[in-house]
Amino acid sequence: xxxxxxxxxxxxxxxxxxxxxxxxxxxxxxxxxxxxxxxxxxxxxxxxxxxxxxxxxxxxxxxxxxxxxxxxxxxxxxxxxxxxxxxxxxxxxxxxxxxxxxxxxxxxxxxxxxxxxxxxxxxxxxxxxxxxxxxxxxxxxxxxxxxxxxxxxxxxxxxxxxxxxxxxxxxxxxxxxxxxxxxxxxxxxxxxxxxxxxxxxxxxxxxxxxxxxxxxxxxxxxxxxxxxxxxxxxxxxxxxxxxxxxxxxxxxxxxxxxxxxxxxxxxxxxxxxxxxxxxxxxxxxxxxxxxxxxxxxxxxxxxxxxxxxxxxxxxxxxxxxxxxxxxxxxxxxxxxxxxxxxxxxxxxxxxxxxxxxxxxxxxx
Amino acid sequence: xxxxxxxxxxxxxxxxxxxxxxxxxxxxxxxxxxxxxxxxxxxxxxxxxxxxxxxxxxxxxxxxxxxxxxxxxxxxxxxxxxxxxxxxxxxxxxxxxxxxxxxxxxxxxxxxxxxxxxxxxxxxxxxxxxxxxxxxxxxxxxxxxxxxxxxxxxxxxxxxxxxxxxxxxxxxxxxxxxxxxxxxxxxxxxxxxxxxxxxxxxxxxxxxxxxxxxxxxxxxxxxxxxxxxxxxxxxxxxxxxxxxxxxxxxxxxxxxxxxxxxxxxxxxxxxxxxxxxxxxxxx
Ligand SMILES: Nc1ncnc2c1ncn2[C@@H]1O[C@H](COP(=O)(O)OP(=O)(O)OP(=O)(O)O)[C@@H](O)[C@H]1O
Ligand SMILES: [Mg+2]
Numbered sequence: 001x002x003x004x005x006x007x008x009x010x011x012x013x014x015x016x017x018x019x020x021x022x023x024x025x026x027x028x029x030x031x032x033x034x035x036x037x038x039x040x041x042x043x044x045x046x047x048x049x050x051x052x053x054x055x056x057x058x059x060x061x062x063x064x065x066x067x068x069x070x071x072x073x074x075x076x077x078x079x080x081x082x083x084x085x086x087x088x089x090x091x092x093x094x095x096x097x098x099x100x101x102x103x104x105x106x107x108x109x110x111x112x113x114x115x116x117x118x119x120x121x122x123x124x125x126x127x128x129x130x131x132x133x134x135x136x137x138x139x140x141x142x143x144x145x146x147x148x149x150x151x152x153x154x155x156x157x158x159x160x161x162x163x164x165x166x167x168x169x170x171x172x173x174x175x176x177x178x179x180x181x182x183x184x185x186x187x188x189x190x191x192x193x194x195x196x197x198x199x200x201x202x203x204x205x206x207x208x209x210x211x212x213x214x215x216x217x218x219x220x221x222x223x224x225x226x227x228x229x230x231x232x233x234x235x236x237x238x239x240x241x242x243x244x245x246x247x248x249x250x251x252x253x254x255x256x257x258x259x260x261x262x263x264x265x266x267x268x269x270x271x272x273x274x275x276x277x278x279x280x281x282x283x284x285x286x287x288x289x290x291x292x293x294x295x296x297x298x299x300x301x302x303x304x305x306x307x308x309x310x311x312x313x314x315x316x317x318x319x320x321x322x323x324x325x326x327x328x329x330x331x332x333x334x335x336x337x338x339x340x341x342x343x344x345x346x347x348x349x350x351x352x353x354x355x356x357x358x359x360x361x362x363x364x
Numbered sequence: 365x366x367x368x369x370x371x372x373x374x375x376x377x378x379x380x381x382x383x384x385x386x387x388x389x390x391x392x393x394x395x396x397x398x399x400x401x402x403x404x405x406x407x408x409x410x411x412x413x414x415x416x417x418x419x420x421x422x423x424x425x426x427x428x429x430x431x432x433x434x435x436x437x438x439x440x441x442x443x444x445x446x447x448x449x450x451x452x453x454x455x456x457x458x459x460x461x462x463x464x465x466x467x468x469x470x471x472x473x474x475x476x477x478x479x480x481x482x483x484x485x486x487x488x489x490x491x492x493x494x495x496x497x498x499x500x501x502x503x504x505x506x507x508x509x510x511x512x513x514x515x516x517x518x519x520x521x522x523x524x525x526x527x528x529x530x531x532x533x534x535x536x537x538x539x540x541x542x543x544x545x546x547x548x549x550x551x552x553x554x555x556x557x558x559x560x561x562x563x564x565x566x567x568x569x570x571x572x573x574x575x576x577x578x579x580x581x582x583x584x585x586x587x588x589x590x591x592x593x594x595x596x597x598x599x600x601x602x603x604x605x606x607x608x609x610x611x612x613x614x615x616x617x618x619x620x621x622x623x624x625x626x627x628x629x630x631x632x633x634x635x636x637x638x639x640x641x642x643x644x645x646x647x
Pocket of ligand 2: 041042043161193
């Protein structure tokens with residue numbers, strides 16, 4: 001089912017949790033809503049499900065206006081962040097719930113329900129746990145049961161709120177593959193919320209980047225990563241160094257008297273390091289070298305502005321360069337820097353500050 | 365001091381634990397002694413006094429017409445007050461636990477009023493409201509109704525006094541549960557009633573039952589408020605506790621204690637049931 005969201009706003013009291021959202025989701029798409037905490041991802045997901053009523057705008061499913069239809073009529077499958085399995089029911093009963101509550105005319109027979117539930121449990125590979133209670137399952141297993149339960153009612157849209165948020169890294173990795181696999185098999189339009197950019201970029205067909213209740217960019221993972229629409233998207237998708245003021249003017253030739261303030265971003269792996277000045281390099285002192293694994297992370301201090309930044313190079317490049325140590329002077333090449341107009345909107349500048357702090361706290 | 369504690373902690377089985385049994389038994393002994401003096405001995409006294417003149421007299425006392433009528437009235441009162449408070453209790457607890465609205469704290473405070481005021485005052489308020497000289501007196505008389513000094517008044521007073529039991533029991537349980545399971549039920553296509561009976565109720569059932577039996581125990585045992593509104597008409601407006609008082613005031617000790625033993629039995633049953641529920645909810 002295709003979803004068209006137009007001009008949707010939702011306020012909690014006076015606070016707008018999502019503002020003027022426009023989003024087109026084609027049938028069968030696998031969409032990630034990505035954004036920092038409090039950016040309105042869950043609210044948008046709940047608006048699509050009908051668990052929250054919208055203030056303005058419309059939500060259209062396959063050309064039909066569903067803005068004011070209730071949850072039941074929307075035929076969506078919703079997987080809650082904390083699974084929300086029915087504690088007092090067995091796994092079998094949990095999965096069967098959606099079928100059992102149907103009105104008598106539409107309700108499948110007992111044996112049909114049983115077949116369907118067992119089929120779903122096979123799909124999530126947990127058939128052997130049918131008689132257990134949710135409390136007897138691991139987090140990853142609960143998550144899979146929550147998905148099976150949502151799929152039982154054959155929804156046309158599957159909505160997942162941080163599906164892997166509470167799981168450890170390994171289980172997460174497994175479940176990502178598995179969820180993609182299920183999507184490939186069933187081809188249900190799927191929207192999932194995450195604040196993990198890696199997860200969004202790895203899994204989704206379309207990434208929707210949100211901030212402060214607004215959509216910052218919509219695009220394929222490659223598009224948003226390689227051609228970020230603005231400073232926020234750039235800095236949110238991966239580690240970045242941020243330069244402004246004097247540091248920025250030293251790096252790139254832009255008009256200094258320009259009316260708008262500019263901010264430059266560069267990802268650690270895009271910084272070229274060399275031993276000798278070749279005209280473009282800015283001298284910097286290595287203040288921390290971490291050479292564990294296949295990448296080497298280096299924190300350096302610019303000698304011109306005393307700003308700290310992070311560079312990343314492969315262990316091969318590191319050897320080529322001739323291993324260096326804390327205190328060594330290197331020349332950093334910032335030609336790949338991307339320059340954005342600094343956002344003046346007070347709310348955004350607050351966010352930007354947060355990003356800056358976040359970016360630099362990674363170095364110290 | 366702290367350092368020494370630390371050392372003790374590190375060496376289990378040392379003096380810290382050697383002292384424990386004495387402290388333990390001192391505490392337990394005090395508690396048991398207190399229990400014995402204030403609860404066990406009176407309880408035994410009730411039963412010995414009740415059975416002192418033989419089992420026949422005991423049964424005679426609890427089967428004479430006035431006693432039977434008191435039993436009947438007590439049962440009727442509880443049969444109305446308890447279901448009412450159960451239904452309203454569930455509704456109120458649901459509203460308070462699962463929704464946010466202005467004045468929620470005031471509502472919670474209001475719910476506690478029956479616990480906070482003396483039952484006698486509660487009874488007096490009803491007399492002032494519904495008595496023949498009361499605010500609503502003329503209206504009640506005009507419509508040929510009778511509330512004070514009759515059964516409706518007793519039921520009203522009992523309902524008022526026992527209102528908080530169910531709500532108070534349910535609010536924390538429902539708050540802890542949150543709304544996610546219920547929302548999940550709705551997204552799976554359940555109607556409001558299906559959600560309530562299949563998800564909400566099973567989750568609160570032990571707590572609800574617990575609230576209900578406490579409510580029932582109080583409804584059957586309530587004295588103060590009922591005493592004010594009942595008028596003590598023998599065979600008509602006497603509940604069990606009032607009947608006990610009347611018999612006692614007539615120096616009819618054996619009968620008085622015999623009837624009282626019924627209430628004591630009810631209390632014991634309630635406690636057994638309550639422990640069972642506690643054990644069940646812990647499981
Ligand atoms: N029921 C509510 N009442 C009041 N404010 C709310 C409510 N739900 C969400 N908000 C507010 O709306 C904003 C967006 O919340 P939302 O839950 O959508 O964020 P999110 O992007 O899902 O964040 P997270 O990653 O932390 O889950 C937040 O500032 C939050 O405080
Ligand atoms: Mg969220």
